[in-house]
Amino acid sequence: MPEQSPFDLAEGDPFGPHNLPYGVFSTADAPDRRRLGVRYGDSVLDLSALPSALPAAIHPHAELLAAPTLNPLLAAGRPVWRQIRAAVHSAVTDPAHRGEVAPLFHPLAEVTLHLPFEVADYVDFYASEHHATNVGRIFRPNDAALTPNWKHLPIGYHGRAGTVVVTGTPVVRPSGQRKAPADEAPTFGPSLRLDIEAEVGFVVGAPSTLHEPVGLGAFRDHVFGVCLLNDWSARDIQAWEYVPLGPFLGKSFATSVSAWITPLDALDEARTAPPARDFPLLPYLDDAGAEPGGIDIRIEVRINGETVSRPPFSAMYWTASQQLAHMTVNGASLRTGDLFASGTVSGPDPDQLGCLLELTQGKGPYLQDGDEVTLTAWAPGPDGARIGLGEVTGRILPTG
Template sequence: MPAQSPFDLAEGEPFGPHTLPYGVFTTAEAPGRRRLGVRYGHHVLDLSALPDALPSVVRPAHAELLAAPSLNPLLGAGRAVWQEVRAAVRAAVTAPEHRTAVAPLFHTLDAVTLHLPFEVADYVDFYSSEHHATNVGRIFRPNGAALPPNWKHLPIGYHGRAGTVVVTGTPVVRPNGQRKTPADAAPSFGPSARLDIEAEVGFVVGTPSALHEPVGLDAFRDHVFGVCLVNDWSARDIQAWEYQPLGPFLGKSFATSVSAWITPLDAFDQARTPPPARDFPLLPYLDDADGEPGGIDLRIEVALNGERLSSPPFSAMYWTPAQQLAHMTVNGASLRTGDLFASGTVSGPEPDQLGCLLEITQGKGPYLQDGDEITLTAWAPGPDGARIGLGEVTGRVLPAPDLGTVSAAPPQEAP
């Protein structure tokens, strides 16, 4: 039976001409040569070869960007170039007159190796779901207020570790660390017993900004290139002991998984939606009442070992990505090409819409076991009934390394 043409997409295919996400791949024939690609159905279009194949469609000035081994040069080129390249790619895969020239540039997905698509500059993670924050507050502070007093006035976040952002499929090694429950007389050291996930959405910065120049809400599209799924793996027992008073640290920094595909922000124009109603007036730099709808109607699914676990709705997020970016830079902090900022755990109001095991089990567990595999998938509504896909994020838990005497209890001083 002849192989299916890469131009023939199945009905409802989420990676069609309205999506066109970017990634980086290698082939078995050239494992040391990383190339930019665009996913189209179950194929990858080699962007490095597109300028030569379609010189009348791809501008010569863009050839060097498309020949790079990562997305960063394209990210830094700015929105006008992003739109020109996207239009050229769409023409390449949809115009019948280009099929003969473009067909040899496709590789099947199962014949390539996917890599981290961009070099991560900085990583910031937010805490922007009211449902998640309320649920966690009730678990950790059963006798106090679920939300801290600042929560509805600003997007809370923390600065993460860019060096441990890994591409989907990378195994996640159970971290070692200090743990102490209220019932313990002293902290102990060893593998996390409460390893968790956080289903999140990430935003990749393209155009940088200057130091001391905040990025306003209306400049969001000029700086953010695209969207990806994120799993912010979390060691809850390590986190609970360390996080006061400065917040997440080793309980988060051991691994953050992202998709191999970055879906352009412009692909979600049909999915823009207003965020939930605000309870308080917002300060001017966060007030989006008169701007375009800042939310995105993303439908996420979380699967544990192949079985659906929950379906968190991104449209329920209290703080939008544009507000997150505005707050992140309002003090004058600059953006760099390759910055990644994530939404924080996405959760909805229903029991089957929770984005982490801490919420799903109300803090009681069970948490992830060695060998468990978590997969995040998502899509958004597109034009004419199309679906806009986000590349999946998958990670399998491996046992913690044996650190030997590091785990031994320290000697006690004599009374």
């Protein structure tokens, strides 16, 4: 039986020509050489070799594509992003290029995938009204579920960039201080309430200038693409430490991201209006009349192979463009490789909750050693196509 060509995709493949996500890979014969790649079906196209195969279309960007990380490409800005995306699309769809491009493919199963970019800063938000309301009811049953500021600004915290890891990296159960309400004093030990948070991450490309806020209309000029993200959370450590400030050791031990970054342009068909807002917004956050800021991404959460939830990203109250505007409104600058996450994605239905805290009403069970969590997602594309987001998987290892 002849070997299937990498150009011939199965019908409905979510990693077809409308997607073209970027990553970093290495091969068994050169394990120390990291190269940029684009996923196409079950293959990886070696971008570092593409300028030699198609010099007229992509040669001016050869140096960017020869880098061992996406950061130089991210920093190049949107006009370059679009030029390279157009050249890659032509490379995989134009029959005239098949002879030159075919040798540049590697089977996905035979490569090693790496963290696709060097993370500069990491910020995590709290943008789902359903999630925030559910958590508020669990922790503050006698008070208002939402804090007074929640509908006026996107709440967030600054996380730890150095512990952002690529999918497949094991997650070691963290240790820290814990104190239940009935305990007389805190104790120290492995987290007993280890949780997940199904989220969507946004990767910043072009930086901004210090003291110059990035408005809603400049979102596409700075954000390169999206990825799935699991913000692992030690709820018992978090509950004891986060009053009166915010998450710290309960979050900073690991954040898992996909090996593939889907360009924003691939999600144009998935743009949707966010839920109706019942509070007036200050001008810098008011997106009335702007490009729809929501994205219709359908997430699936599996634990040990069993689907436990299907959170809809379209239900998020605060959009990524509003988060970016708020993050910079005080003059804070963006750096290439900044990562900001949506916060837990939850919908209104019981099977749409994005963390175990919500799914179990705070009662558990939480993650056990050996459990494996996988996030997958897709978004509507043109002509009925599906745009797949690279999966995020992590297995829990016992405390060392």
